[in-house]
Amino acid sequence: MQHTVRHPRRKPTTLAAAAALALVGVGVLGACSSGGGAGGPGASGGSDDTYTWWDPYPQHDASSDWAGRVQACGEEAGVTIERTAYDTTALTNQALLAAQEGASPDVILLDNPAVSTLADTGMLTTVEEFGLDTSAIDQNLLDAGVVDGAAYGIPIGANTLSLYYNAEVLADAGVDPESIGDWDSLTAALKKVTEAGHKGITFAGIGTEEGSFQFLPWFWGAGADLTDLDSPEAVEALELWTGWLDKGYAPNSVINNSQNTTWEEFLTGDFGFVENGTWQVNSAADAGFETGIVQLPGKDGGVAPAPTGGEFIVAPVQEDTDRYETTRAIVECMTTPEGFVETANTFAYYIPPTQDGQTALLEESPELEPWVEAVNSAKGRTSDGLGTDYPVISEALWTAVQNALSGAASPADALATAQADAESGTH
Known part of the structure; x- marks a missing residue:
């Protein structure tokens, strides 16, 4: 035809x-x-x-x-x-x-x-x-x-992204991966893992698109929207990440971590969890320890939308x-x-x-x-009608993540600056 x-x-x-x-x-x-x-x-x-x-x-x-x-x-x-x-x-x-x-x-x-x-x-x-x-x-x-x-x-x-876990680390810490279904249960699992002498979680907070990509499941999982970067929900998501650093559940290296770096950290066998993607399936199968997957949880439960x-x-x-x-x-x-x-x-x-x-x-x-x-459960980074505005918004978001993780600004202040920058740089 x-x-x-x-x-x-x-x-x-x-x-x-x-x-x-x-x-x-x-x-x-x-x-x-x-x-x-x-x-x-x-x-x-x-x-x-x-x-x-x-x-x-x-x-x-x-x-x-x-x-x-x-x-x-x-x-x-x-x-x-x-x-x-x-x-x-x-x-x-x-x-x-x-x-x-x-x-x-x-x-x-x-x-x-x-x-x-x-x-x-x-x-x-x-x-x-x-x-x-x-x-x-x-x-x-x-x-x-x-x-x-x-x-x-x-x-x-x-x-897209999920949470890989080290089954041996979780077993040693007495953590059942099936118990992880929201932010509170995940944070409780990280506490047990670190108290057992292991490292909790690693993720990529680098100041590039990778940093936004990794933060979005927590941002969207809190109910936040990319058109409102400094909403209370967005602040909650960034406070989750900074709280993990403050408690020692995540290493300071996340500030500069790429996704490849986080995977190398996870393969050392020291971490309970890593946020990473489908592209690591074969590598996970070849790791020197048993691995598994749990879905990235929303704040109050369910699967958080991860970016595609x-x-x-x-x-x-x-x-x-x-x-x-x-x-x-x-x-x-x-x-x-x-x-x-x-x-x-x-x-x-x-x-x-x-x-x-x-x-x-x-x-x-x-x-x-x-x-x-x-x-x-995933969603596109531009699918909220952002179109060509997305890169500007994303840069403002990853900059806020960097400022909060480094301690240069509180999550609320970092995101307020990000929202102002996004508004001035978009159509």
């Missing part, structure tokens, strides 16, 4: 947009590489039998399973794919520049917070215009790519609209239930964004059920 795709007028890409992308383009997740580009700039608007593809996985070279999968979808569509891999920040900035020059690739895979910024420039087609069916995609995952009610891409999968990580597949506007039919076939190949599971396994692990895909994944790997539950 033919679908007509309008060619929207591209908005000029501003320096502010580029700066915003530099903020959201930080390599937040283990699946998002921080390495250099691979393959060189891909020429856009290729021949009829060559289609251009950009993704943020330079760690997967031309001989990798991932590259083979991309080429297989090209073959299924009857074309060759010319793939170029950049690191996350370079990819989003390169996409903006390419759009300015009218040289966008046919397909881009990019970190989900960047979708709204690219869409705001007018350089992306909507999934409706492109004739793609998103009815099976979980709404909480699709929302990360929605701008003004229109979806601009399809998630190829999602990853993962990439969206998007289709930039092309002057030659005849290319869209083949591009659609490539995208559809990547987003079948089987394709979602293959992506999940390639990146160990992305959780498929559809119920059918999740069911198929659990048939292969039933131990991933806690992660499916976590993703089902």
Whole structure:
């Protein structure tokens, strides 16, 4: 079936947009590489039998399973794919520049917070215009790519955060992980762990997007909203973290910890808990001690919404609209239930964004059920309608976390400053 795709007028890409992308383009997740580009700039608007593809996985070279999968979808569509891999920040900035020059690739895979910024420039087609069916995609995952009610891409999968625990440490401290269901029970568990001579919990409070990413489950779990950074609920969340430091339940190193650093700390076997993501599943299985997962708890119980990580597949506007039919076939190949599971396994692990895909994944790997539950409770960082304002708000938030953890300001004062900074820097 033919679908007509309008060619929207591209908005000029501003320096502010580029700066915003530099903020959201930080390599937040283990699946998002921080390495250099691979393959060189891909020429856009290729021949009829060559289609251009950009993704943020330079760690997967031309001989990798991932590259083979991309080429297989090209073959299924009857074309060759010319793939170029950049690191996350370079990819989003390169996409903006390419759009300015009218040289966008046919397909881009990019970190989900960047979708709204690219869409705001007018350089992306909507999934409706492109004739793609998103009815099976979980709404909480699709929302990360929605701008003004229109979806601009399809998630190829999602990853998120939970609490890993060291079963041996918890047993020695007399802590039943199933007893942890809210902030009070978690803090009580940390008290027992430290009293037993172990370290309590480590997390990433670093002054980058990773710091915001790790703080958001506690922020949202308190009932706070990113449009109101200094609400009483937000203050409670930051007081939880500072209280753990004050009591010795978390080390001072969290102020500078990245997510990789927290994982290295956890693998020493000294900690009861670490906040980390789906991408550590294989490493946890190979740890020198038994590990388990508990969901990040909300303040008063239930699973706290954690932010979603993962990439969206998007289709930039092309002057030659005849290319869209083949591009659609490539995208559809990547987003079948089987394709979602293959992506999940390639990146160990992305959780498929559809119920059918999740069911198929659990048939292969039933131990991933806690992660499916976590993703089902997650939310996109831009899905509260923040769009291109998110990077400014996030920077204000991680700065507040830094100021509070370091003792430079109280949680309330740090967040009041953050709210003022966010208001002055957003639309």
